[in-house]
Amino acid sequence: MNTGLISTRYATALLDFAVEQNLQERVYSEIKTLLHMYSEVSNFREALANPAISIPEKRKLIHTASGESISKPLEQFIDLLLKNKREDRLQYIALRFLELYRKKFNILSGTLITATKVDKPTYNRLKSFIESKTGETLELERLTDASILGGFILQIGDNRLDTSVSGQLLRIKSELKEVNRKIV
Numbered sequence: 001m002n003t004g005l006i007s008t009r010y011a012t013a014l015l016d017f018a019v020e021q022n023l024q025e026r027v028y029s030e031i032k033t034l035l036h037m038y039s040e041v042s043n044f045r046e047a048l049a050n051p052a053i054s055i056p057e058k059r060k061l062i063h064t065a066s067g068e069s070i071s072k073p074l075e076q077f078i079d080l081l082l083k084n085k086r087e088d089r090l091q092y093i094a095l096r097f098l099e100l101y102r103k104k105f106n107i108l109s110g111t112l113i114t115a116t117k118v119d120k121p122t123y124n125r126l127k128s129f130i131e132s133k134t135g136e137t138l139e140l141e142r143l144t145d146a147s148i149l150g151g152f153i154l155q156i157g158d159n160r161l162d163t164s165v166s167g168q169l170l171r172i173k174s175e176l177k178e179v180n181r182k183i184v
Contacts (some may be wrong), residue, residue, distance in 0.1 A: 004096075006089055010081070011096035015104065018073045027074050028101050030066045031094045037065035038091050049088040058087055106136040110156035113143045115164075118152075130156070 018027040037044055044065065048058055062078050063070055070078075081087050102109055112118065112126070123142065131138050138156075149165035 004092075006086065007092040007096040008100075010077075010086065010089070010093045011100050014073065014077045014093070014097055015100050017077070018071075021071075021073050023071045023073050024101065024105075026071045028098070030070055030074050031097050031101075034062070034066045035091070035094050035098070038094075041065075045088075045091060048090060055082050058082060062087070062090070102139075107139055108134060108136045108156055109139045109141075110154065111141045111143060113145050113148060113153040113155075113164075115144065115146050115148050115150050117144055118142060126154075 014027065015024065018024040044061075047053060047061060053061075059078060059082060063075075066074060066078075081090060081093070086093075098109075101107070108130075110130075112123075118126075123140075127138050127140055130140075147166060149169075151162075151164040151167070153164050153167070154161040
C-alpha cells in the first residue's frame, strides 16, 4: 500500500480523535517532540523497524520520545500502530499529522535565518507583520548562520525572501558575469 495514503489515513484518524477529545494542541505538541527525536537520535527509526525489538519495548521507546506523560489519544494511537505493525511509518504519519493540523487550524510554518540571534521585540514585530498580512498564525523556527553575513532569509512554505548580505553579493556577482558576457 502507498506510504502517503497510509500516512494520511492514520494522521487524519489521529487528528479527528484528538479534536474529538479536545486534546488537539497537546497531541500536536507531542507529535512535534516525537519528530524532534527522529532528527536528534539517528537510529530511532531503525529501532522502531527492528523486528527483534518487542512491542512493549517499542511502546516504551515511543512514549519516551513523545514526552514522559503522553495524552490518551496519542497513547491509544501508538497502541493501534503497534497492533497493526505500522510503527515503521510513524515518522511519515507524524509529518502528515503536522500538515493536516496546520491546515485545519490556519497555521503557517516557516524558518527565519539570521547571522546573529534576533532579539524578542524584532522577532515579535516580524511575526505580527506576517500574521497580519496572511491572516494565519505563524510558527517560526529561528536559526542562526553566520555565513549569511547580515540581513535574513525567511522561508514560509514555498516562498523564500532572501535579504542576506551573502545573497545580495551572489546576485551582484551573477549580474556582473552576465554583463561581462554581453561585452565579450
